[in-house]
Amino acid sequence: MPGPRRGAVAQPASAASAPAPTARSAIEERRERRRRRRRLAVIWTSAAAIVVLLGAIGSVAYAIMSNVTPEDSAAEEQQPPAEPEAELLQFPDDEPAATPGAEPCTTVRVLSSFENAEMVENLATAYNSQPRNVAGSCVTVTPSKDKSGLAAATVAAGFPAVADDQRPAVWLPDSSTWVDVAQSSGATALRAEGTSVGTSDIVLAMPEQLAQAVGWDAEAPTWTEVFEAAGDSELWSGLGHPEWGAFKLGKTSPLMATSGEAAMFASFGTAAGGLETLTARDVADPAVQTVVHENELATSHYMATPEHFLWHARQAEASGSAADFLSAVIVDEKSVWDYNRGIVSRDGVSRTQEAPPAEQLVPIYPSDGYYAADNPAMRLTGEWIDPVESEAAADFIRFALTAQGQEVVRLSGYRDLNRVLDPGVEQVGQLRVGQAGVVAFPEPDVVTAVQAAFPEVRKRANVLFLLDVSGSMDELISPADSKLTQAKKAIEAALGHFTTGDDIGLAAFAQAPDGAMVPGLVAPVGDIGASRDAFLHSLGGLASMGDTPLYQAVDTFAGQQAASWSPDRINAVVLLSDGENDAPNAATIGQEQMLENLRNLHHSTPVLVFTLAYGADADVATLQSISSATGAHYYDATDPSKLEAVLGDLVTSF
Incomplete structure (x- = not known):
């Protein structure tokens, strides 16, 4: 049985892949071929190392190795007999103390990802509930x-901006690929060992009626077929559903989220000939990068977390159908379960419970393999961690591997270390059990090569920054900065996200005494590789003035962006405003007409209007309605000190 991938965290071993079928131009022909194709027999086996506690500090090591061996033969009766399944892991019982130790208690801070935060919070609650x-x-x-x-x-x-007493002793990211990223950047606070506490397969999630129409609910496609279908602008029309428009594929940013990473690994792997054989040399191959870039053209836009996409799908359902916003999205199983049970998050941070959606999502497990977020618990080392805190960190990790900890993992929507799901999670999420297809993440050098290549292969942007420069932007937010000077700094920093090939422009709006909207377009939209200096010069020259013709500005510049709309680009406006519509000196467009115009554009030449509320006086409700009308996201910088971080988060959508 092959061993786990190289790296700090033991992970499932590679699953053998079925040969990818030859690409066909017609989706129906591909579906018919899949109907004729004989299903491969697979065997799932697993083994695990022992959990050990070493010395006073303690360390935990755990490995799960999996092997899937398909045997293909001319006739089913000639297939070799299945090997016996490996015995399931036996999780030890937790052993809390008879009485708690002395106060003040040792605090163990655990840093998680947004995706697995609920599981980590539940593990912490369960651990803290016992002495x-x-x-x-x-x-x-x-x-x-x-x-x-x-x-x-x-x-x-090394947490340079975090006080010593606030620095974590455990890092529990969504995936061990982030350990690779941190180590490649010179991380010194990581111990050599780590342990997975649970997994969540990364799947293609689709509204159920769309999955049924294309046949993927019954027979899973390969990743090649997924990318090919996503690039077929006439797919839904050919299947009798022109009302669904073009195929809209949602992805998170691979620089921010595990599901986005997995999508890129799958794209590079299929372009290079196989998910399991991908190398850093393949990633650097111009021919491979060309194919990956073509795959990315089907992406509607990128977002920072899965919750961002799924929130918009719920909004689309409320006004018609989730298919208006989303054909498919690459997410983890846990996110599918959350969506189907009615969990929503507008900002990707806070979560609320609503009624379950009428249009449920179904997870599709590509037939040539899929990745699994492995949630590694990594103890940290540093001068801020004393020996007792380090030992306590090890004890928390030990708890996560007990029967009680693994029950928490299952109830939180994850597979335990035997890949077992909670029955309720399985049912609501429509998740599959018993299937074998998990592919090991690529080697660390491949992980970092894919991240480095993303700026070159991603879908290009056609973006206009639209800045409110009304008189209120003169307000001081620190002794050194007004709102306007702070906004200029944040936009300049955000500009670093874009590269040659991205078309970026700048407009600003206020109302002059004669009722005119000024200054208007100050840096025409153009390739930022050639226009960066001119853009920054125009940005630096902006001054505050007059009132706030918010509706007129949005309507005017969204229309201008729509006029230059391209299906091969993410067409967008990034609106930053600190106040309400206030245009007393001229008759301008009203709010309802502006929103109606945006909705009409969304169905023909969709322009995403990302809105950012800047300062406590920003018209949050209006900005949210503008972004919702265009399928974009609203961002909150009502605390102006957070502007640069929030705007930096926003531009990961491109």
């Missing part, structure tokens, strides 16, 4: 969360 005594001290586990990519960068830098 703990580590080296004579009681223990309290306190979780925090951040986007995977940002957390990896923070770990790599």
Whole structure:
């Protein structure tokens, strides 16, 4: 049985892939071929190392290795007999202390990703509910969360902006690929060992009626077929559903979220000839990058977390159908379960419970393999962690591997270390059990090569920054900065996200005494590789003035962006405003007409209007309605000190 992938965290071994079928131009022909294709027999086996606690500090090591062996033969009766299944892991019972240790309690801070934060919070609650005594001290586990990519960068830098008493002792990212990213950036705070606490397969999720129409609910496609279908602008019309428009594929940013990484690994793998054989040399191959770029053209736009996409799907259902916003999205199983049970999150951080959607999502497990987020628990090392805290961190990880901890993992929507799901999660999420197809993540050098290549292969942007420069932007938010000067700094920083080939422009709006909207377009939309200096010069020259013709500005510049709309680009406006519509000196468009115009554009030449509320006086409700009308996202910088971070988050959509 092959061993786990190289790296700090043991992961499932590669599953053998079925040969990818030859690509066909007609989706119906591909479906008919799949009907004729004999299903391969697969065997899932697993084994695990022992959990050990070493010395006073303690360390945990755990490995899960899986092997899937398809045997193809001319006739089913000639297939070799199945090998016996490996015995399931036996999880030990938790052993809490008879009485808690002395106060003050040792605090163990655990940093998680946004995707797995609920599981980590539930593990912390369960651990804290029992008495703990580590080296004579009681223990309290306190979780925090951040986007995977940002957390990896923070770990790599050694938490320079975090006070010692707030730094974590455990990092539990959504995937061990982020450990690879942190290590490649010179992380020194990571111990050598880590352990998976649970998994969530990364799947293609589709509204059920769309999956049925294309036949993928019955017979899973290969990744090649997924990307090919996503690039077929007439797919739904050919299947009798022109009302669904073009195929709209949603992805998170591979620089921020595990599902986005997995999507890129699958795209590079299929372009290079196989998910399991992908190398860094393949990633650098111009011919491979060309194919990957073509695959990316089907992407509607990128988002920072799965919750961003799924929130918009619920909004689309409320006004018609989820298919208006989304044909398919690459997410983890846990997100599918959340969606189907009615969990929504507008901002990707806070979560609310609503009624389950009428249009449920179904997970599709591509037939040539799929990845699984492995949730590695990594103890950290640093001068801020004393020996008792380190030992307490090891005790928390030990708990996660007990019968009680693994029950928490299952109830939180994840597969335990035997790949077992909670029956309720399985039913609501329509998740599959017993299937074998998990493919190991690529080697660390491939992970970092894919991240480095993303700026070159991603779908290009056609973006206009639209900045409110009304008189209120003169308000000081620090002794050194007004709202306007702070906004200029944030836009300049965000500009670093874009590269040659992205078309970027700048407009600003206020109302002059004669009723005219000024200054208007100050840096025409053009390739930022050639226009960056001119853009920054125009940005630096902006001054505040007059009132706030918000509706007129949005209507005017969204229309201009629609006039240059291209299906091969993410067409968008990034609107930053600190106030309400206020245009007393001229008759301008009203709110309802502006929103109606945006909705009409969305169905013909869709322009995403991302809105950012800047400062406490921003018209949050209106900005949210503008973004919702266009299928874009609203961002909150009502605390102006957070503007640069929020705008940096926003531009990961491109």
